Amino acid sequence: MAGGDDLKLLGTWASPFAIRVKFALALKGLTYEYAEEDLASKSDLLLSSNPVHKKIPVLIHNGLPVCESNVIVEYVDEVFAGPSILSADPYERAIARFWAAYVDDKLLASWATMLFRGKTEEEKSDGKKALFAALETLEGALVKCSDGKAFFGGASVGLVDLALGSQLSWLKAAEVMAGEKFIGGDNTPLLAAWMARFSELTVAKAELPDVDKVVEFAKMRQARMAAAAATAPNN
Structure with a gap:
């Protein structure tokens, strides 16, 4: 992980959307805190991090939330070094x-x-x-x-x-x-x-x-x- 980066992922274990973000983080060799969400009783952190859709996954990077799985994957690819997920073309x-x-x-x-x-x-x-x-x-x-x-x-x-x-x-x-x-x-x-x-x-x-x-x-x-x-x- 880049120096000083703090990563936290809000997800649920069975969600394919959360899983693909886990894939991306793993491919980049990043360490992060994972928080399992109860979607029947959503945390205040989830609701405040994704106030529009109120859904997982949410990646919180240095206190700033990024929402929607494919958006998160592209963000991870752009911000962090490691194997490229998207082509340069x-x-x-x-x-x-x-x-x-x-x-x-x-x-x-x-x-x-x-x-x-x-x-x-x-x-x-x-x-x-x-x-x-x-x-x-x-x-x-x-x-x-x-x-x-x-x-x-x-x-x-x-x-x-x-x-x-x-x-x-x-x-x-x-x-x-x-x-x-x-x-x-x-x-x-x-x-x-x-x-x-x-x-x-x-x-x-x-x-x-x-x-x-x-x-x-x-x-x-x-x-x-x-x-x-x-x-x-x-x-």
Whole structure:
């Protein structure tokens, strides 16, 4: 860490958004204080640090808060020395930002619909279809972005790798809960190989949550949502 820098990360253990920030900090070799937030009873520090969205993650650097996971990752990349996460080339940076946004807008949204947001079996099924479609699109993106190298960032891990890699435990948990594989086979063999490579990275082994623990968490959340829906008044 640069001399005199004080870093504190507000997050939750299961959040892929907090996990990608942990990846970035680890890639840069930074030490930081981590504070686990209870989102049912948010701390005053979180509410004052992110008064607009009141969400995690928040990185507090020398008392100044930075919000939104991809914004934080880019901030960490710009401020601190170490392996570059974004290319120096403006066009390549723009492409990486596009696909990182796609990962959240399409991929995360689809498995979240399948597991949590879908209220009917049809909506959940639509979420699963959207998940397969998003993964196939990312298979093509990997071919273009990697230029035949190991990662979306090329020879080294980049922004898209962190965005997608932060969701691996959730994707694997979704596979366990659905009883089927989403990544691999004839449709996404390159993505499966990428997942295996990314999972072997030191930062991935250190920061990705245990899949069984995520499954347990997801089932508990589903049960709470079902209970809340059952007791909600009919309008």
